[in-house]
Amino acid sequence: MEIDFIAIILNLFRPENLLAVVIGSISGIVVGGIPGLTATMAVALLIPVTFSLSPITGLILMGGVYCGAMYGGSIPAILLFTPGTPAAAATALDGYPLSQQGHGGLALRVSVIASFTGGMVSAFLLLLVAQPLAAVSLKFGPAEYFLLALMGLAGVVSLAEEDLVKGLLSGFMGLLVAVIGTDLISGHLRYTMGVRDLYDGVSFMPALIGMFSVTQMMELTGLGSIVKGKVDLKTIKREKMPKGMGKFIAVGTAAGTVVGILPGEGATIAAFISYNFAKQMSKVRHMFGKGNPEGIAAAEAGNNGCVGGSLIPTLTLGIPGNSVAAALLGGLMIHGLIPGPELFTLHGTITYGFILSLFLANIVFLIIGLYFAPYFSKISLTPSAILIPAVSMFAVVGAYSMNNSVFDIWIMLIFAVIGLILGKTGFSTSAVVLGMILGPIAERGFAQALTISDGSASIFFGSTIAWILWGIIALLLFFPIINIIKKARTGKAIIEAEEIVE
Amino acid sequence: MTKKIVDFIILFFCVVIAVLLYRSTADFPSVSQNSTANYIRFLALSTGILSLLQIYYSYRKNDNEAVEFYTDKKKFFAFLILLIVYILLIAYFGFILSTALFLPATMFFMGHRKIKTIIFASAGLLLFLQVLFVSILQVPLPRGSIFGY
Numbered sequence: 001m002e003i004d005f006i007a008i009i010l011n012l013f014r015p016e017n018l019l020a021v022v023i024g025s026i027s028g029i030v031v032g033g034i035p036g037l038t039a040t041m042a043v044a045l046l047i048p049v050t051f052s053l054s055p056i057t058g059l060i061l062m063g064g065v066y067c068g069a070m071y072g073g074s075i076p077a078i079l080l081f082t083p084g085t086p087a088a089a090a091t092a093l094d095g096y097p098l099s100q101q102g103h104g105g106l107a108l109r110v111s112v113i114a115s116f117t118g119g120m121v122s123a124f125l126l127l128l129v130a131q132p133l134a135a136v137s138l139k140f141g142p143a144e145y146f147l148l149a150l151m152g153l154a155g156v157v158s159l160a161e162e163d164l165v166k167g168l169l170s171g172f173m174g175l176l177v178a179v180i181g182t183d184l185i186s187g188h189l190r191y192t193m194g195v196r197d198l199y200d201g202v203s204f205m206p207a208l209i210g211m212f213s214v215t216q217m218m219e220l221t222g223l224g225s226i227v228k229g230k231v232d233l234k235t236i237k238r239e240k241m242p243k244g245m246g247k248f249i250a251v252g253t254a255a256g257t258v259v260g261i262l263p264g265e266g267a268t269i270a271a272f273i274s275y276n277f278a279k280q281m282s283k284v285r286h287m288f289g290k291g292n293p294e295g296i297a298a299a300e301a302g303n304n305g306c307v308g309g310s311l312i313p314t315l316t317l318g319i320p321g322n323s324v325a326a327a328l329l330g331g332l333m334i335h336g337l338i339p340g341p342e343l344f345t346l347h348g349t350i351t352y353g354f355i356l357s358l359f360l361a362n363i364v365f366l367i368i369g370l371y372f373a374p375y376f377s378k379i380s381l382t383p384s385a386i387l388i389p390a391v392s393m394f395a396v397v398g399a400y401s402m403n404n405s406v407f408d409i410w411i412m413l414i415f416a417v418i419g420l421i422l423g424k425t426g427f428s429t430s431a432v433v434l435g436m437i438l439g440p441i442a443e444r445g446f447a448q449a450l451t452i453s454d455g456s457a458s459i460f461f462g463s464t465i466a467w468i469l470w471g472i473i474a475l476l477l478f479f480p481i482i483n484i485i486k487k488a489r490t491g492k493a494i495i496e497a498e499e500i501v502e
Numbered sequence: 503m504t505k506k507i508v509d510f511i512i513l514f515f516c517v518v519i520a521v522l523l524y525r526s527t528a529d530f531p532s533v534s535q536n537s538t539a540n541y542i543r544f545l546a547l548s549t550g551i552l553s554l555l556q557i558y559y560s561y562r563k564n565d566n567e568a569v570e571f572y573t574d575k576k577k578f579f580a581f582l583i584l585l586i587v588y589i590l591l592i593a594y595f596g597f598i599l600s601t602a603l604f605l606p607a608t609m610f611f612m613g614h615r616k617i618k619t620i621i622f623a624s625a626g627l628l629l630f631l632q633v634l635f636v637s638i639l640q641v642p643l644p645r646g647s648i649f650g651y
Binding site: 048049051052053165166168169172173175176179183184185186188190191214217218219221222223383384385386388389390392393396397400401404406409410413417420421422424425426427442443446447448450451454455 | 586635
């Protein structure tokens, strides 16, 4: 099927779509600029807003929020040493010292230009790679889909090096929740406890809203105000972009896009990896942490580079690159858009329109960032006593409106409490949500593959794609396992040394 | 409560769930025995093994650091109770009325004492919700059983 890009661009430039890009990007910057509110939360809470919009306008709105929030987090990170989103934590390391030295304007400029470049390049890669990759997914059989789901989980735990087992276990918790409902093969009810609302399973969106929005609000209850600092707008002067930032932005963009493609907590990891790369490359390494714009350039290009990267597996295979992409996946599904090749053929106008809108969203936040960034830092001073009920109200609307079910609001609350407990004990809530999303894909793949092979597990090794997927899974788990062994040996050696000393 | 104890509680719960799940698959219809039942057995086994492994790690780690689920006990539980009451009220009184009660009450219990701000913020949020969600976007909101829905 031929894609008419001129029609797509004309459609994109319709007033309602342009308005959606602008509103989405600005809302994203606002949400990203408020510590405690995350991009995941913003996208998830936005889904009900998109119900009555056309799918393309709804998606553009969510894409704008995603791009805007990734950038917005850097503003309070630079001016107040309080990252608006976890992904902006690396930016604060050099951004805030620069602000203290009277170069807040320079830090903000580097941040927005790096974010813009990272976002544009990764969106371009998404445009280039997504369709061919989606076409490859046609060659996937049930066994390959099961392995793909495993790969998704391996991606999450490979990034949770500190607690590999807990990371894996979190993913399995999500997979277990996903088995509640109707059996795919026989149609009998499993683990529903007679509750009719569970016949179709536990919806992942109320769970996601609970774990990413309400949990966050529970954690804010003890804080009068999230940010203690003050911003004096008069002290922020416009400064030129320093020279030599190009290679750090390039490194950040590349690292961000690659990390974004891997399922996991993309943006934060991407920003820190990019920051570390930049530190290794820098001629003024000793200035890192003391106000080096190179660190900001790499970190911001890294976290915005994640946007396009994370959408590649989301749109092509239905495996979200991170929790924001998972929320976006929920939005796609609500509008009846199922990831895969059809998204680029049958629904090509919507999908390509959405991808192209990411370029516009980057341009919008570039303009806003260059001229109005300091004003957005004021938003982060909103008292938590106002923020908590407001976000909770939107969370309730979001959870309810997925299925028009009050039961889903209870699901949201239950998962908020579960998320709080798991989060405080080192389990990964992202992995739980990812497990819930991957669960049906994994189960269908596993069950159908075994039915085809008459119960023989050899089907999971029966194709080249299956072997490639096994290879990637092994690779994703290899380094964390090596790290665990190393740590165990070091720990053992320390204990032995202590015993000898005693 | 220490992190180690909370870890043990969660992990033992996982082991129990894994055992129950594994046993439950015996009651699955025969048509599912070679497919979905096997999938659940795979999940149960993996969860059980991982939980036992983590119990061993947690036991060795000696993590006696206390887990703090909240920084302000009163506000945390007040918020939790307010949320529960809010959801209960939604089912009876519908969304708008319940939210009109929830917003100012939560602002107050979370420590905001400026009555004017509470009234204006609550009214503003409700108006925004009514105009954007109900009037413009026509998002269905719960109307409550008391009004016959």
